[in-house]
Amino acid sequence: MALKNRNALKTLFTGGVIPTKENYADLIDSMLNRKDDHFFGVWQQGKRYCQGDVVIYGKSLYLLNIQDVEELVLCPGDTLPEDDQQGEMQQQKVYSTQETAPADPLCICSDIPPPDDKERWCELQLEVDDRDWEVVLDEEGGEPLIVHQIRARIGMGTDDPGTRLQVSGSAGDIQADPDGSNPTVSLLSRGERACRVDWSLDETVQYLTDSLGYAFFRQPKPSSESGAKPKGMPAPTLLFFLTEEGNRPAAGVGTDRPKGILHVEDEGYGRLVVNHRKGNEAATVLLVNCTDGGNGHYLLSGVNQNYAYWQTDASQGLRIIMGGSYDKLSKEMGQGLTAVAVDREGRVGIGTEKPRSKLEVTEANMGSVRVDFSNDNVSISALNERPRPQRPATYHALGVDDEFATLITDAPSGFAFKAGRQTAEGQDYAVDINQGEIVGYLTRTGRLGLRTPHPPEDFDLHVNGHQLSQTAYLETNGKRIVSDGKLDGAEVLEQLQKLHPIYFNWRSSANAADAGRQIGFNAQNVFECFPELTRQLEKDKTVAYGNLTAVLTAAIKEQQRLIRELDQRVSDLEEQLHGKSENL
Template structure:
């Protein structure tokens, strides 16, 4: 019987050969002695051993080490070895083999293997004050494989392999391989792999579609009910198993950018977070060059509106297809919002409607821009009419007064100011900028000009004019002034002639003028003419008593129409002329009578 190698044994049983008795004997001998692993158990005298074979003798392990320059042969006493393939049929052992007669502890060709008690495989370490023994094996371990490629390899040829390399030349790693099962002629092949490497940074590497993190489904209610069903009772059929929900999915498209899906395996952008029945958020969707974020509403019964925010090279932008536009709101505290955000607890600060109208303080702007403050008023910039206008509206009118507004705009012909305020317009000189909010306080300042609702103009007056179309509390200068006393404008009611034209001193203007006493005066300090010095005129009360037609009462005060006094003076001159002529005639008559003339 010969001890054959694995390859030699396999060659005996191929090509339809029928094994002989000798073939079976060689097979038995080879299996029992297993020369392939070089271990032959206890040393037997006269047994053939080859280079590297290992035996046990006298409680020690020996390995055969034949020197290369040795030409010694060893044959058993009384004959030789049986002729076979190994001894080449000449009774001598094959090259590199000997017939061992001398015990290994005497034969120097046998080397004693020294096995130390502490080979470093088990290392004691102190952890938190306690001694812990750590297995420090440096060999490769294979589970399910006789040819491990890493320090630890666990392989199931039908499903896959796990390879661990904790002390790689560059960094430790763990690799998972998906295998395509092989057969007797085709080894298993790798179809997908993923590895985790730890260097300066942790790296996950895969050639699959990406990474999926799923939640382990717990025991379903059906399974619990089945477990609790009484003996003999027929349990309800279980529901079909649902796919585990995807928590996180990381993938890429070829050499393009990575995509991360949270709650979805179909990421539409760099990061895509999906919550069923509520909405989605996508970072950098599609192939846009600008970075952007899209938030989508997928509530039940909704219409899938979105909000996009991004930054281009020259500007930032917001974009939406929501029918009611944008709303900027002031809400509750962050902790309350994170727990249960409620729309009814928010306050709209600004809205941008779908048609572009903007409302600040209102959700329903009535113009292109409306700024509103309840309890105060609103400002509207309106472009809905042909002519643009800006209107300020007072929403807190005094009792019994209407809501007032002040609008200004421009048309093809002129700029326009409009108001329905009871006292019309007032123009003021304001206080210093930066003090007391003067720049936004319309109730401060000195009144300069009033324009009443009926067109009366008051300059430096304390209130809206009531009696005069032009009222000036101060000096007025004219290069010329005309009164339009055209017949189309006036209706004559009388004249200034005395009752008896031949008696001008009886009941005429001369008699009235004699009652007037001109005075010198100065305007008081509260008037705007106090610096004009001494003036000449008539007290209004005196004029009222003599010529009431020249006096107008307004607000309890009397004013004199000095211009109209001209007509009185003209009539007085005419009356004086009548009187002078009468006196001249009397003088002539006396001269003729007494002869005293020329």
């Protein structure tokens, strides 16, 4: 036979179905039998109880346990178990340690004392293995606290609970329902407009209400002066309010009238609104200055399908300020280092709050870079603003007008062009203008020096290297030069005898790599013969090889004169010899 619960038993005895023997056996085995199970409910005065019977007395369960009875005793009228084949056993046999057994030791009749008699009754210590009871110990005293796990509907303030637990009062109801798909707790209010809020627990906690929304308050503690009893509690402070408007969620911090999906109100200080209801269909954040001196200025940031933007009506535009540590922030806004400033005219300053151009990047006591659109043209200017006694502040500008692109500077030595070093780890060569090798100079007077270690001072064009050209013309007409005499051919020819052409190779310091073997003159040798063909460059001498043409021309002319004279003399001698031969 099987034990069945109430619902299972009900199905065995439904209408139109004839119960079987087994059905009745299941019904009997599933019922509590006082005779077999020894449970007699609430103790009653005068009722007969036998060894092992259990009763309810007060708020506890008690077991009848007579100390001098060692085994279970059969009362008159009891029958032996069916499997007991010892017919010799007497129904009224008593197992006792006493020499003389009582007249009727099998039963305790009406003269039995109540269960508070500790000699005959013992209070049951319930086990929890069957999960019908749960024992919780008191943390302070260690006394057991017994909680009975019952499956029933409990109502407090109502005789018709709608859930497993319902507490009803004048203000409303509290209902707890752990039997659904998810455990649920519900609050119901009474009044002209009844409202309800439910929350249930699954993988997430779900809240549902038909009220205006969810409000969270903080009730301050009552205060009293001079020990006097306060007249009443102060009004609670609204902390958070969650609602919906136009099928869109809305949350308010410090306000119960949120103007956006999030509205933070700090009275006397400021207001923050996310996605303002009166926005332009873009995701926005609105910050309003509500202080007395704030004039209601706002800062609006947002993003739409095309761009992100900042907008303000503050009198001096926008600022990005770098502050110190959070603990050292000043109570006044705007304290710190201004990293970026944008004024109301759209001028942007980095390192300055008052940009002088459309864009100005400034480092105090160092310099500035400006992008400017004034003066009718576009220009980018770098300003060195750390003047020294011998070197005032200087600038370098790059711009373009209707016809030309222009480089302009007031630096005293003009322009220097360099070949920078290769990028290396740990080195920021890209912004170090003092590194690199000089490629060329362009002085304020227009002198050009290429690959020279110093700006050109003695030459209009100073090339420390090779020069390749097809034709070079010198403007040596009467408008440019004044003749200072002619070269003496004989003297020139004599001096040329002292010149010694040589083969040579450039040293590495000359920056003439891959030049190969060269032909020329030693500058000192040229100076000794023709000092006019040399010029001193610091400690070194230079040779004007192009001007050697005039020297060579004078020498050739002198040689040609000498050749003509020799030819004439040879002719004269030949004529004389011929005349003598005829006379002979």
